[in-house]
Amino acid sequence: MTEPTPTSVAPKFHLAWFLNFVTDDWSGTWGAGGRDMSGDFYVEMAKDLERACFDYVIIEDKLMVSTAWGGTMESDLKHGVNPKHDPVPLAVLMAQATSRLGVVPTMSTSFYPPFLLARLCATIDHIARGRFGWNIVTSAEDRSAQNFGLDKLYEHDERYAMANEYLELVTALWDSWDADAVVRDRDSGTFADHTKVRTIDFEGQYYRSRGPLNTVRPPQGHPVLCQAGASPPGRAFAARFADTIIATANTPERMKEFRDDIRARLLEQGRKPDDTKVLFLIAPILGDTVAEAEAKKLRWMSDPLFIELVLTTMGSITEIDFSQFDLDQPLPPVTTNGERGFLEAFAKRAEGKTLRQAVTDDGMGGANDFVGTPETVADKMAAFMAEVGGDGFLITSPEKKLNRRYVTEVTDGLVPELQRRGLVRSAYTHEQFRDNLLDF
Numbered sequence: 001m002t003e004p005t006p007t008s009v010a011p012k013f014h015l016a017w018f019l020n021f022v023t024d025d026w027s028g029t030w031g032a033g034g035r036d037m038s039g040d041f042y043v044e045m046a047k048d049l050e051r052a053c054f055d056y057v058i059i060e061d062k063l064m065v066s067t068a069w070g071g072t073m074e075s076d077l078k079h080g081v082n083p084k085h086d087p088v089p090l091a092v093l094m095a096q097a098t099s100r101l102g103v104v105p106t107m108s109t110s111f112y113p114p115f116l117l118a119r120l121c122a123t124i125d126h127i128a129r130g131r132f133g134w135n136i137v138t139s140a141e142d143r144s145a146q147n148f149g150l151d152k153l154y155e156h157d158e159r160y161a162m163a164n165e166y167l168e169l170v171t172a173l174w175d176s177w178d179a180d181a182v183v184r185d186r187d188s189g190t191f192a193d194h195t196k197v198r199t200i201d202f203e204g205q206y207y208r209s210r211g212p213l214n215t216v217r218p219p220q221g222h223p224v225l226c227q228a229g230a231s232p233p234g235r236a237f238a239a240r241f242a243d244t245i246i247a248t249a250n251t252p253e254r255m256k257e258f259r260d261d262i263r264a265r266l267l268e269q270g271r272k273p274d275d276t277k278v279l280f281l282i283a284p285i286l287g288d289t290v291a292e293a294e295a296k297k298l299r300w301m302s303d304p305l306f307i308e309l310v311l312t313t314m315g316s317i318t319e320i321d322f323s324q325f326d327l328d329q330p331l332p333p334v335t336t337n338g339e340r341g342f343l344e345a346f347a348k349r350a351e352g353k354t355l356r357q358a359v360t361d362d363g364m365g366g367a368n369d370f371v372g373t374p375e376t377v378a379d380k381m382a383a384f385m386a387e388v389g390g391d392g393f394l395i396t397s398p399e400k401k402l403n404r405r406y407v408t409e410v411t412d413g414l415v416p417e418l419q420r421r422g423l424v425r426s427a428y429t430h431e432q433f434r435d436n437l438l439d440f
């Protein structure tokens with residue numbers, strides 16, 4: 001009997017893209033120069049992603065300029081980790097330019113007042129005609145807290161306790177309008193039926209709100225909720241609320257362990273395991289030949305500027321000063337009150353390597369296994385999904401900067417190869433984001 005090929009056993013899976021609203025590639029050969037922060041580059045990209053039938057695009061965000069590297073802003077600004085523009089207006093522009101793609105900006109439960117956030121999400125879900133999602137983060141940096149009048153961020157687990165209550169509140173606000181509250185009855189001159197709109201009178205440990213929301217219920221009821229918690233309270237929170245979870249893990253075993261754990265936690269919450277789609281971050285490096293892709297990887301990732309950029313970024317989300325470590329020694333034990341999941345995943349990848357090797361092997365994560373032609377990378381993605389069991393990948397640029405050439409390599413090289421094998425969708429089935437996400 002012949003062994004099944006990976007493709008024949010891999011489930012159909014989902015694709016999303018992970019980006020920042022930073023300047024497009026300003027320093028590379030194929031960049032457009034990074035002079036334009038109007039969002040035009042990303043709006044064009046959103047159309048490309050929709051042509052390739054992606055489920056969604058997620059726009060990362062932070063609320064500070066980091067000084068983690070050497071105690072100054074120099075490296076953060078030098079490498080363009082910041083400026084980072086607000087993802088919410090960009091999501092609106094992307095939604096206007098597309099008709100099926102889900103748009104998912106990041107907003108922090110630590111800093112947005114819940115009423116304003118619930119209202120903003122409801123409004124944009126209307127503008128996007130049911131294609132809005134929220135990447136729920138609790139934030140990870142004291143530097144962010146200091147921009148909002150606090151000395152320090154709340155402790156890691158307390159941030160999740162607050163986020164749980166925050167979500168109870170904002171979901172109650174979205175539910176404060178029944179789906180059929182707007183009646184538009186010309187005879188009685190009634191726009192909305194007041195018996196179908198309620199106060200919520202929410203009294204929590206951290207938040208209070210009277211309600212109701214003063215927006216019509218969002219087309220999706222609740223916007224699609226996306227989360228990336230990796231610690232135990234983070235996973236518990238995600239399993240309670242998320243429609244989609246984004247995660248980092250660099251082997252199929254680690255991906256499977258994470259997804260199985262999330263699916264078990266969903267059952268504990270009284271949800272079905274398939275109610276949440278878990279997407280793993282990967283950063284494919286593509287070429288016309290495997291050798292060409294490998295040469296690209298070597299050239300990009302051994303560049304000292306790239307190594308400094310990755311460690312500056314890693315430092316900004318963990319508030320660890322990576323400039324203090326010898327690049328040619330192993331990473332010493334490190335802990336953080338910031339993004340624990342990212343740090344632990346990086347520390348695992350760095351085991352038995354020098355710090356330099358850890359970065360040149362895998363960048364910010366997800367680059368090591370997906371280097372080759374569209375055919376060989378599609379083989380690998382299929383093999384991973386067959387082993388993990390589903391749900392898909394969150395693609396990001398391995399260089400940490402984005403240009404049209406890279407977007408095209410994915411949308412017009414890799415994705416058509418996946419579509420030919422029936423591994424990803426070739427057409428959207430539904431109009432709304434959540435319906436497409438839960439389609440398979």
Ligand SMILES: Cc1cc2nc3c(=O)[nH]c(=O)nc-3n(C[C@H](O)[C@H](O)[C@H](O)COP(=O)(O)O)c2cc1C
Pocket residue numbers: 018059060061062106135136137138139140156227228229230231232233234235246247248281338339340341342394
């Ligand atoms: C793919 C991915 C994207 C993320 N995007 C953001 C983001 O935009 N802003 C942010 O503050 N945190 C972001 N995070 C961090 C998570 O919200 C969370 O803090 C992190 O995964 C650590 O979770 P933990 O503290 O439960 O381990 C992201 C994490 C991952 C894996």
